[in-house]
Amino acid sequence: MRENNVRNIWKAGGAVVNGWLAIPSSISAEAMAHAGWDSLTIDIQHGLVDYSGAVPMFQAISSTGVTPMVRVPWNEPGIIMKCLDSGSAGIICPMISSREEAAALVGACKYPPIGTRSYAGARNFIYHGPGYSVQGANDTVLAIAMIETEGALANLDEIMTTPGLDGIYVGPADLALALGRPVSGSPTDEVVLKEISRILETARRHNMPAGIHTGGPEFAVKMIKLGYQLVSITSDVALLTLASQQAIAAVREGSGTTAPASGGAKASY
Amino acid sequence: MRENNVRNIWKAGGAVVNGWLAIPSSISAEAMAHAGWDSLTIDIQHGLVDYSGAVPMFQAISSTGVTPMVRVPWNEPGIIMKCLDSGSAGIICPMISSREEAAALVGACKYPPIGTRSYAGARNFIYHGPGYSVQGANDTVLAIAMIETEGALANLDEIMTTPGLDGIYVGPADLALALGRPVSGSPTDEVVLKEISRILETARRHNMPAGIHTGGPEFAVKMIKLGYQLVSITSDVALLTLASQQAIAAVREGSGTTAPASGGAKASY
Amino acid sequence: MRENNVRNIWKAGGAVVNGWLAIPSSISAEAMAHAGWDSLTIDIQHGLVDYSGAVPMFQAISSTGVTPMVRVPWNEPGIIMKCLDSGSAGIICPMISSREEAAALVGACKYPPIGTRSYAGARNFIYHGPGYSVQGANDTVLAIAMIETEGALANLDEIMTTPGLDGIYVGPADLALALGRPVSGSPTDEVVLKEISRILETARRHNMPAGIHTGGPEFAVKMIKLGYQLVSITSDVALLTLASQQAIAAVREGSGTTAPASGGAKASY
């Protein structure tokens, strides 16, 4: 059976460096899979991707040892099971606010007797390879609940002790909104940071690995040092935009070239 | 009629900062169109894109003032005309080696009496807007010949004086191969650099704007200072890969995290 | 921030002329966006479109000032949020039958503190442009509930006073079915018409703009005169079919040509 980098790194006490895929393309996904990430998460929630776009991305990632995961758009069993059948090694589910919702997530991710996932031989068998089975699937697939709502903040212990839940993942932007604070991908707001710490402490108390989304390497390093064991670095589309802006600036500054009055990104008619 | 940034900048004696699209996605294309490039070239030759992939990319770029161009896979009238009908404002054609080939390129890009482009009201009318017509199309659409083969090096004057040709574009990698020198996106080989200078000088003698592909901002700045008036900065997929590698390195170095033994980006070969 | 034509026209007391997109193509969507509609609604419920088909349609519409909206297949937060993240300026939700369902719709469409929409920088920021933010999004995005079920007819006041709801939209066909009357896109049945009037009166009492689907311009004019402030004119596929039938009839009648015995449009059933 395929190694699950996220499980392996977590077992070893390390931190996963996770890439984030919002571009619905198997070409950008394959490039990302060769860039050095430990795992890649296809974002079917806020990314411009849905199931049909994700499938060739799973295939492209599969030619490498990078572990593919999905953030689903909602805690809905249909899409969760479809992603697992297509070869996702883990599900990150947004906006889990209660023990009941966490249990539903686990239910969709695990075969009986742990959950109620429906069984069939689909691409999951091709991806995971020999050894994948009812038990093997339950051992390798990750069910990860996002902590980012008022409800979740009120129910941290109940959520984190849900049987079968494998990890939690913090969404700093929604967390800030839930706290009535300004939104940021790499928050500096004290109220938000305090909650980020409290979530981590609760997770550690329950031996629950915790991950977090970040706006860039600096905040990611800070979070790993705090104890978070999975950091996502913004997204492919943000990395591409930033890299382009830096390259353009370097050329314009180095050569004294300026953008035309007619345009750049401004529509012209 | 839409402004053509490339024509405008060339008229003003400036240099175009051109982005390069190899990912067949309207999402990455749209992100690139908002990043600050003067123009964007969809690479249907070496990019992972063909006509069907390019059309939604043209549409995504059209919501901005960035000028869309195409590098076609070959000097074949069918694909050249299809790209122009879909709203490309220019054609970069690889491996032009003779006056006859340059004339065929111009023929496919321009309506009579200049060329033999076939006429129809397709997406070109939507993109270019009021004022686009037989004459307007011939005035705005760019026919650009790549100079990168032994034949081209032997026929510089004949090619650059082809009636209706609007510019030339150097491909340093194929140029190096044609010269029997090591391949590089940002060449340092003296033989290659000497030819890059000679091509530019010839182009200037014929008042023919010259562009060049580059492996990054540093070489691009050097080329603009030399007199090249259009520089392409590697490609979207290369920028994404590089940005990812830098972000991963920053996180791993900052946090002391290492990649898992089980894999990361290691493929099976 | 982009102007929202629907909000602007409603504020000015006017009526929106809305096009309806059932063909999953960015080419037909772009043609529709240049035809003169005030807004265009991608029909992910009864249209042959789903999310993956809608994204390039959003992009095609974005090169114009036409306001894009979506009719979602169901009151499910995953698809509603995905459409808003992709640049939809409004959501029309079918079969809202109660205050609770209307509140769920608003919840998915608006960020806290009004709703519980999940926050991320996706294509919405590219589409709406500078000024779009938590507050800006809540100010521009429209949450519109369809009134077409028995439940809705029983709960008009409760639905129309739901905080954060921006408009209602009548589906005459389902309304007729709910009333046990014959289905029609441009109803003439007195029972149906009476309810269409009652819905409008209730909406006016609550200062709630009301829209309605129609089978063609004639009924649309009648509805605007009645006081409806948004009319959709059948669909792209219906307009294309009708225009074809009229053109074919004109040719056959003008020239005395008849369809071949071997078939024409006759299918095998």
Place this chain on the structure above:
Amino acid sequence: MRENNVRNIWKAGGAVVNGWLAIPSSISAEAMAHAGWDSLTIDIQHGLVDYSGAVPMFQAISSTGVTPMVRVPWNEPGIIMKCLDSGSAGIICPMISSREEAAALVGACKYPPIGTRSYAGARNFIYHGPGYSVQGANDTVLAIAMIETEGALANLDEIMTTPGLDGIYVGPADLALALGRPVSGSPTDEVVLKEISRILETARRHNMPAGIHTGGPEFAVKMIKLGYQLVSITSDVALLTLASQQAIAAVREGSGTTAPASGGAKASY
């Protein structure tokens, strides 16, 4: 073997009413296939369609008795044979200017001994059904040369007597350009109309069925009365645009509604 409406109507001395598909969608293609056309031509030259888009359109048309044809982008054997293998019952090839080019078109369309089409059991066998074979294919598939260039006007007899050529098709816009006259889909220019008559007369002398593209029913009727035996009525995208404009105008005029200052088709930021 499937009936070929075009062949049947031509044999009976009638005129084919041909629809024109420029939208790359199997949904619009299916709607067109049920609208009453005798045949439908997928325009891979000026339409926004390429091979990958055409295949599901062929499939959609196949559930009806409407005869599918293709206009290829160029006289290139690869794309001609691919379209025939996918179930096209005819090829319209643009810009045929000589006997040699016409013979190359026939060569790609017909199996030996008439031509050199490559043989394989692909979708053509599914579409054409029992009886399709080397001989059956040669009997049913149509090779049609467009007459629209200076060269064609000079070589009418040579082209029209090419063995294996089944028909010719006039492109009025390119014809006008070739004659140095103003472009029009439904020409009124006397020089253009005279050539349209001369082409038809030459075709009749060689018992060669002649078709023509038109800008609408009125000109189509005129051409049928002149003796043309196949008329194409503009395109799906033009019909859709026109039908939308008429519907919008009817609503605005009937209700006194005007378009918002903020937009319609004008970009707004």
Place this chain on the structure above:
Amino acid sequence: MRENNVRNIWKAGGAVVNGWLAIPSSISAEAMAHAGWDSLTIDIQHGLVDYSGAVPMFQAISSTGVTPMVRVPWNEPGIIMKCLDSGSAGIICPMISSREEAAALVGACKYPPIGTRSYAGARNFIYHGPGYSVQGANDTVLAIAMIETEGALANLDEIMTTPGLDGIYVGPADLALALGRPVSGSPTDEVVLKEISRILETARRHNMPAGIHTGGPEFAVKMIKLGYQLVSITSDVALLTLASQQAIAAVREGSGTTAPASGGAKASY
């Protein structure tokens, strides 16, 4: 109105031989539609297909008399109604565990007064043809509940007497998991087989046609002989894999050829 083979065969007391589509391609779907199946079910649950992939598959099947059905990913009204609007003649819904869930399935499949399906003229009218209407749709469309969970085994009578339910369908793999027995596509486990018999007996008592998924012809024949009236034979992807393995083995054995040490089908894991 189109004939519904499943209804017809059930009325005549026969057994339906149903093909299963997991490959998201209109080409494989069309090949399957010409292979001799009575009906074809597109598996949107465990297949690699979603709605956008299913639509051209529906179109491809429509050129034959084979009846198209869908297995939806979950009992969610949005996807059920979208599939019916696109021309599915039946819905197989997984994991129905109670009368309430069965009633929700029927509700989504049938128009009022039987259910609450939303009405619109979409591709369903093109597929079903003249006679399709509110009543016609309710008469032809099949609502089929899968029996495969603990809940279902406890509520067989309640489920099978749900008004408007047209059939039930057994999933042997999930059934085995629900019973705590080893999973098999063609089960030999006595506990599983006993339940398969009990389900059939219950169905017969309620005059409810029963179908079952099978791992191959042998078990399918056994089930038909037992009284099941619809058997699905594994899936397209499984048939393709098996046929390839048999052909390869025949070649290798016949010719003494062995696979290369360097790899063949060995993946990297």
Place this chain on the structure above:
Amino acid sequence: MRENNVRNIWKAGGAVVNGWLAIPSSISAEAMAHAGWDSLTIDIQHGLVDYSGAVPMFQAISSTGVTPMVRVPWNEPGIIMKCLDSGSAGIICPMISSREEAAALVGACKYPPIGTRSYAGARNFIYHGPGYSVQGANDTVLAIAMIETEGALANLDEIMTTPGLDGIYVGPADLALALGRPVSGSPTDEVVLKEISRILETARRHNMPAGIHTGGPEFAVKMIKLGYQLVSITSDVALLTLASQQAIAAVREGSGTTAPASGGAKASY
């Protein structure tokens, strides 16, 4: 650098068992890649695939050790180079009839100084991995000419001694047509078989590996025994159809079930 199974097997004097992909799907391609073939050829000539469909198929195959090749639609440098850039390890080119055409094929497949392939870092570097370069590419990529025309039969020696050509491949159907004999995938015609032998003998004299297309394992075994070193076994779509027909027959015969009068696979023609 990736192992090239075809080169390795040929070096070892063995015979390649090659699968053939005509379905444009990465899902069927991945299933085929796990079925045991030594190599897989994507058929862009007669298959229902073009470049945009082939790219995700290349990616799916890349997760295994199976060697991917392409049959291009025509001897056109644009498509040949695009396929090689996308990760094809070999090109099979149809209808090579002369030394000049064979040299053009080699030219498009090999970098200078052997050929004139254009150089860029695209997916080829990801697929082939470390060691791939100008020299490495020329060492691993295969240029294979099809022998199937009158011209080829007249020019066997000239074609097979073309510098840089790596193999030849016989197309029995076109070969039969060229000889004026009945077409068959597994020919029994003596004239055809004699030419198949003569081609092989000529190839052996020039140490040129020879492959052949076959209609099934039996003829493939015969050809391997004759000395052919690569056999393709019909196609994925033919294997799927045959496997379905056999399964259906087994069920119908075993259970006494017959197809419905209303249709089954009967199309409308």
